[in-house]
Amino acid sequence: MISMQVEKKLHAADGEMTLKLDLQISEGHLVTIYGESGAGKTTTLRILSGLLKPDKGLIEVDGKVWYNSERGICLRPQQRNIGFVFQDYALFPHMSVLQNLQFASKSKADKAAMDRLVELMELGALQHRKPQSLSGGQQQRAALARALVQKPKILLLDEPLSALDYKIRMKLQDHLLEAHQEFGLTTLLISHDISEISKLSDQVVVLKKGEITKQGTAAEVFVDEKISGKFKFTGEVLNIQQQDVVFIVTVRIQNQVVKVIAQQTEIQGIKTGDRVMVASKAFNPVIYKMDP
Numbered sequence: 001m002i003s004m005q006v007e008k009k010l011h012a013a014d015g016e017m018t019l020k021l022d023l024q025i026s027e028g029h030l031v032t033i034y035g036e037s038g039a040g041k042t043t044t045l046r047i048l049s050g051l052l053k054p055d056k057g058l059i060e061v062d063g064k065v066w067y068n069s070e071r072g073i074c075l076r077p078q079q080r081n082i083g084f085v086f087q088d089y090a091l092f093p094h095m096s097v098l099q100n101l102q103f104a105s106k107s108k109a110d111k112a113a114m115d116r117l118v119e120l121m122e123l124g125a126l127q128h129r130k131p132q133s134l135s136g137g138q139q140q141r142a143a144l145a146r147a148l149v150q151k152p153k154i155l156l157l158d159e160p161l162s163a164l165d166y167k168i169r170m171k172l173q174d175h176l177l178e179a180h181q182e183f184g185l186t187t188l189l190i191s192h193d194i195s196e197i198s199k200l201s202d203q204v205v206v207l208k209k210g211e212i213t214k215q216g217t218a219a220e221v222f223v224d225e226k227i228s229g230k231f232k233f234t235g236e237v238l239n240i241q242q243q244d245v246v247f248i249v250t251v252r253i254q255n256q257v258v259k260v261i262a263q264q265t266e267i268q269g270i271k272t273g274d275r276v277m278v279a280s281k282a283f284n285p286v287i288y289k290m291d292p
């Protein structure tokens with residue numbers, strides 16, 4: 001469990017702004033921080049990682065104090081057991097992928113763990129290559145592996161996928177989720193992409209001008225108040241097909257596939273693979289007894 005109650009004065013573009021965080025994050029959760037530019041998202045991750053000191057407050061992780069302004073405690077970043085991945089991959093350019101991993105690894109002897117990461121991130125064929133000869137997606141997989149080789153308990157991801165194209169992004173989201181689960185991580189992600197957030201997050205925290213304005217599941221946070229239908233399900237778009245003036249959207253909801261008729265305005269910005277909410281306003285349900 002991460003518990004953070006901190007404050008820090010920041011110099012925003014339009015004057016002073018105070019970042020005020022009161023945040024509890026359960027162990028093993030993947031939490032996304034969402035908000036407009038300058039809201040304080042990166043600063044939140046930097047404070048948790050120890051790269052930036054808040055003005056006052058308390059940070060506790062699994063009952064251990066990382067920061068306590070009153071008691072003058074502030075653990076250094078190296079003492080915090082955190083992995084960090086940014087949008088720019090920040091691999092050492094003069095080292096191969098494998099050398100990057102070996103350099104970051106605390107225990108050089110732990111070859112099995114290293115091999116598993118190479119396999120998980122599909123870096124086998126790339127491990128002897130230098131970063132500049134790799135594509136963006138490949139470099140980001142290597143950067144993720146390098147963060148994970150340090151066996152962090154907490155993984156901080158500052159828009160790690162935003163520079164990548166849609167297809168590679170989808171694949172990396174799967175890699176990320178797999179690593180998050182396999183290594184029992186608690187992960188904080190910054191992302192602007194609502195379908196990505198819906199796919200990955202257990203919880204979403206919305207920041208506005210340094211303050212938390214909303215918190216909950218992606219469905220709770222992003223669903224427009226207008227869609228307050230009695231029945232709401234989240235699913236994944238499998239197909240969108242035009243039929244005369246309407247569109248038939250095929251959506252997988254858990255293990256069922258449903259077809260939703262939509263107007264062009266409703267499907268704007270929605271594409272195959274996106275996570276969507278299917279809701280019904282006027283709904284007349286029927287009920288059947290099922291065989292025991």
Ligand SMILES: Nc1ncnc2c1ncn2[C@@H]1O[C@H](COP(=O)(O)OP(=O)(O)OP(=O)(O)O)[C@@H](O)[C@H]1O
Binds near residue numbers: 011040042043044052
């Ligand atoms: N060390 C600092 N001292 C004072 N102000 C800072 C500091 N770091 C960042 N700021 C300011 O705090 C505000 C929030 O910055 P931050 O990088 O956290 O925003 P963000 O939500 O991550 O934005 P973006 O989506 O554009 O990356 C910005 O206006 C920034 O200029």
